[in-house]
Amino acid sequence: MLKLENVSYRYKNSSVDVLKNISAIFEPGKVHAVVGPSGSGKTTLLSILAGLDRPASGNITVQDKDMAGIDLDQYRREHVSMIFQAFQLFPLLTAVENVCVPMQLSGEGLNKKGQETAKRLLESVGIDSDKHKRYPSNLSGGEQQRVAIARALSSSAKIILADEPTGNLDAANGKAVIDILKRLAHEDGYCVIIVTHNYEIAEASDVIFKMSDGVLAVLGD
Amino acid sequence: MNHPLAWLSHLFKDAYRSFVRTLLIIGFAMLTVLAIAYLQHTIRRSAAEVDYLFDNTVIFGEIVHGETLDANPRQPTMGVFVTQRTVDLFIDSGFVRSIYLEAGEPRNRLYPHNANIDTSTIVSELFRMINNDMILAINDLEGFITRNTIGTTAHEETDSRFTTDMDLVISFADGFSYEDFSFVASTSIPVPIPVIIHEHILARRGLAIGETAQLVSQSRDIHDVVIIGSYTVGPIMSAAMFNNDPLILMPLDALKSISPRDVAYVIVEFTIYSSFNREIPRVREVLNGYALRAGAGRVAPLLLMIYDDEIRLVLRPMEQTLNLLTMLYPIAFATLALLSLGLAVIMLLQRSKNAAIFRSLGATKLAVRVAYAGGYTLLCIIGAVPGMLITQFLLIDIDAALLVHIAIPFACAIVGAVIGAVIISARPPLELLQVKE
Numbered sequence: 001m002l003k004l005e006n007v008s009y010r011y012k013n014s015s016v017d018v019l020k021n022i023s024a025i026f027e028p029g030k031v032h033a034v035v036g037p038s039g040s041g042k043t044t045l046l047s048i049l050a051g052l053d054r055p056a057s058g059n060i061t062v063q064d065k066d067m068a069g070i071d072l073d074q075y076r077r078e079h080v081s082m083i084f085q086a087f088q089l090f091p092l093l094t095a096v097e098n099v100c101v102p103m104q105l106s107g108e109g110l111n112k113k114g115q116e117t118a119k120r121l122l123e124s125v126g127i128d129s130d131k132h133k134r135y136p137s138n139l140s141g142g143e144q145q146r147v148a149i150a151r152a153l154s155s156s157a158k159i160i161l162a163d164e165p166t167g168n169l170d171a172a173n174g175k176a177v178i179d180i181l182k183r184l185a186h187e188d189g190y191c192v193i194i195v196t197h198n199y200e201i202a203e204a205s206d207v208i209f210k211m212s213d214g215v216l217a218v219l220g221d
Numbered sequence: 222m223n224h225p226l227a228w229l230s231h232l233f234k235d236a237y238r239s240f241v242r243t244l245l246i247i248g249f250a251m252l253t254v255l256a257i258a259y260l261q262h263t264i265r266r267s268a269a270e271v272d273y274l275f276d277n278t279v280i281f282g283e284i285v286h287g288e289t290l291d292a293n294p295r296q297p298t299m300g301v302f303v304t305q306r307t308v309d310l311f312i313d314s315g316f317v318r319s320i321y322l323e324a325g326e327p328r329n330r331l332y333p334h335n336a337n338i339d340t341s342t343i344v345s346e347l348f349r350m351i352n353n354d355m356i357l358a359i360n361d362l363e364g365f366i367t368r369n370t371i372g373t374t375a376h377e378e379t380d381s382r383f384t385t386d387m388d389l390v391i392s393f394a395d396g397f398s399y400e401d402f403s404f405v406a407s408t409s410i411p412v413p414i415p416v417i418i419h420e421h422i423l424a425r426r427g428l429a430i431g432e433t434a435q436l437v438s439q440s441r442d443i444h445d446v447v448i449i450g451s452y453t454v455g456p457i458m459s460a461a462m463f464n465n466d467p468l469i470l471m472p473l474d475a476l477k478s479i480s481p482r483d484v485a486y487v488i489v490e491f492t493i494y495s496s497f498n499r500e501i502p503r504v505r506e507v508l509n510g511y512a513l514r515a516g517a518g519r520v521a522p523l524l525l526m527i528y529d530d531e532i533r534l535v536l537r538p539m540e541q542t543l544n545l546l547t548m549l550y551p552i553a554f555a556t557l558a559l560l561s562l563g564l565a566v567i568m569l570l571q572r573s574k575n576a577a578i579f580r581s582l583g584a585t586k587l588a589v590r591v592a593y594a595g596g597y598t599l600l601c602i603i604g605a606v607p608g609m610l611i612t613q614f615l616l617i618d619i620d621a622a623l624l625v626h627i628a629i630p631f632a633c634a635i636v637g638a639v640i641g642a643v644i645i646s647a648r649p650p651l652e653l654l655q656v657k658e
Contacts, residue, residue: 047651050581077583088578088654092238093231104227105583155583163655 002026002049002159002191007058009044018044019055020214026207028158028191031182033202035219036211045211046195050082050161051075062159077105081152085164087144089136095122095147096132102155121150125180142173149180160184162194166201178204228588232596235575242568243600249564250604251611253557253630258612260550261623267543274536275498279318280529284489284512287522302485302519310511316493316504321364322473323488326356326480328439331418331426331446331469340441347439354422356436357468358476358484362402362417365470366391369454389454391417394431397449404475413445414475419467420451436469440481446471485519493527498536501529554626561630562637569593569641576642577650590642597638601631 002025009019018041026032026049036042047053048060051072060067062079070079081102089098099118108114119132125146136144145165152160162181166174178201184190185206194201202208208219236243284303311317328347331354332338347353359365369389393399401415413433428434430451436444452470477484497504505527511517512525576589605627612619619627 043651043655047649050651052581052650073583073585075583076581082581084654086654088574088581090575090578092235097234101231101579102582104224104231105579107224107227151582 001028001061001063002193003059003061004048005059005061007048007055007060009048009053009056017056018214019048019216021058022214022216023058024209024216024218026159026191026193029185029189030206031185031192031194031204032207032209033205034193034195034209034211034216035197035199035202037197040211041214042195042197042211044214045216046161046163049193050080077102077155077157079157080159080161081155081157083145083148083152083160083162083165085167087136087141087148087168089144089147089151091136094133094135095127095139095150098136098147099150099154102151106155118150118154121153122147124153125150126176140173141169142176145169145173145177146180149177149184153184158189159191159193162192164196164198165194166196166198174201228592232592232599235572236596236600242571246564246568246597246600247604249561250601250631250634251608253561254605254608254627255611256557257554257626257630258608258617258619258623259615260546260553261626262615262617264543264546264550267539267546271536271539271543274539275532276495278495278498278531278536280493280495280498280501280527280532282491282493282508282525282527284486284518285524285526287518287524302487302521303489303523304485304517304519305483307511307514307517307523308486308489311489311491311508314504314507314511316497316508317491318494320360320491321368321488322358322360322486323365324358324473324476324484324486326358326438326476327353329354329356329469330437331422331428332435332437333427334433334435334445336435338435338437338443340437340443343437344439344441347437354426355466355468356471356476358471358473360473362399362470365389389452391450391452392430393450394448397431401449402470402472404472404478406474406478413447414471414479415449416446417450417452417470418448419469420453421467422469423448423451436479438479438481442479442481444479498532501527501532554629558630558633561634562640565597565634565637566641566644569597569638569645573645573648574653576645577648577653580646580650581654586646589646590639593645594635594638594642597641598635601634601638605631 004022004024007019007022008017010017022045034042034045048055051067054068054072062070062075067075076082089095090101093101096115096118099121100114103114103117119129122132123129127143127146127150131139131143136147139147145168149160160181165177165181169177181192181194182204185192194205196202202219210217210219284307308320308322312320327350330343330347330352366389393401397415402417404412404414406412414436416436418428418430423429426434428448430448433445433447436446438444446469473484493501493504505525508527509525512523517523572593576593579589580586609619609627617623
């Protein structure tokens with residue numbers, strides 16, 4: 001579970017809070033959507049949730065541990081996985097090798113066991129074995145995003161943070177990706193947080209948060 | 222990848238799967254090593270060659286007739302009488318390594334040892350240059366032979382000017398040799414003057430080598446001489462000496478001791494110490510001062526000739542080229558160093574996105590920096606090693622100084638890699654990974 005209590009944030013040398021007293025609970029087993037227009041503070045919230053920065057004030061607890069006491073690099077390795085709109089796979093690594101990277105960051109994945117785990121994860125997201133050794137440039141957009149999801153699953157993190165995961169996909173592939181994320185949440189117990197400005201995706205989620213001018217409010221459950 | 226092997230695996234894949242980039246880094250490192258080594262080697266070798274040539278080139282000079290405009294100024298012209306004072310100034314200048322002197326004394330006559338001599342009659346004839354024997358006093362017999370020896374035997378030609386025998390040939394009497402052609406004046410015991418006489422004079426005076434004879438000068442003095450040898454030359458060589466007159470060759474010191482007046486030199490040729498080869502203009506200026514001063518020559522004005530063409534036309538341009546190369550080297554070196562640094566930064570910046578992905582996946586800044594900077598450094602080493610091997614193969618010695626020169630661009634590459642690694646790991650990952658709307 002990821003819990004935010006009165007979290008505020010302002011950029012250095014700025015007197016304006018970009019995030020204003022945000023309180024929210026992101027629960028395992030649910031798909032959460034954070035919607036809002038550009039400039040509303042979604043990216044900043046994303047940075048905080050992804051452990052790329054710390055809040056100026058307030059508390060964030062993850063799995064009942066105060067994030068202030070956790071090293072951010074460790075937080076990103078062990079607690080949260082990110083999926084990006086532009087997939088952000090390593091172009092010079094194959095699909096399997098991309099999925100192995102988070103395991104390697106944790107000191108695993110160099111052996112055959114890691115390779116087998118990666119292949120299994122790829123197949124679980126619908127990437128057949130004949131595509132395991134392909135480079136991202138030889139995969140379709142939908143396939144690349146599935147590889148990115150498989151990579152997100154290869155670490156021990158139980159929180160998946162998706163930044164516009166269907167932004168570069170057509171409707172069919174976008175729906176397929178959302179379905180995978182919903183399955184991960186509902187069947188495998190992941191806490192999925194989707195940051196998007198697409199209200200259709202938000203409506204497919206379990207919980208909808210609206211971000212407006214640095215303030216987060218629950219729209220619907 | 223807080224596991225070194227995982228990073229190494231990733232860097233290895235990155236290197237061989239981006240082959241062109243890798244080749245560029247390795248190739249640049251190798252070429253940098255080769256370029257620096259070759260430039261250094263060329264400068265050092267050229268400097269050594271120039272120094273050697275300057276240190277070993279012998280510059281000749283001579284004093285000639287000041288009004289000689291012949292095509293061959295080396296042709297002695299009657300009237301070139303260089304005073305002893307001028308020669309002393311040349312020697313005392315410290316520039317002259319060796320000097321060859323010839324002085325002429327025309328009014329003399331040889332007689333057999335036991336002949337009765339009427340000096341009053343003889344002196345009158347000698348004054349009018351009748352039936353006289355010319356003395357040529359020299360300070361270096363071997364130098365004289367060298368000057369008058371072509372050294373090759375001409376092939377037979379129909380042209381009567383050429384003969385098969387053109388060299389000066391000296392025949393010594395039994396018991397005599399080159400070493401006997403020296404003289405030290407003594408007031409207590411008269412010393413016979415050793416002379417080498419042209420065969421024609423021997424025949425004319427009824428003399429033979431090994432005999433003593435009497436030399437009568439225009440000052441009415443009679444001096445004992447010992448004929449230690451005779452000489453012959455071919456016709457063409459005879460033409461080079463005093464209008465074909467056969468000569469009595471005498472040590473210069475001997476002529477100085479018997480001549481009633483100061484000796485004046487018809488030939489003054491010298492060599493300059495190699496240590497002054499770089500200062501020939503100054504040498505010329507000083508010696509010119511001696512040659513052009515009033516009374517430097519007894520009859521006609523003098524002209525100083527220094528034959529420094531080899532230095533002016535060959536060594537100086539070589540030295541200028543070397544100076545240019547020496548001046549350009551730091552520019553080339555700095556350029557290579559900056560290029561090494563710049564290339565490293567650019568190559569690392571190409572991996573910005575990869576670094577951002579790693580950071581978003583939980584890699585530490587330090588791990589990213591060490592991995593990428595270290596990977597680049599490793600590629601540079603892979604390029605530098607064959608560069609060093611090729612350098613050795615080209616027989617270019619890699620000494621400590623050269624290693625320092627090679628190390629500096631390499632260090633710049635590492636600095637560039639570190640700078641690049643710091644930049645790519647310091648940038649907020651989302652800046653690079655998020656799609657901007």
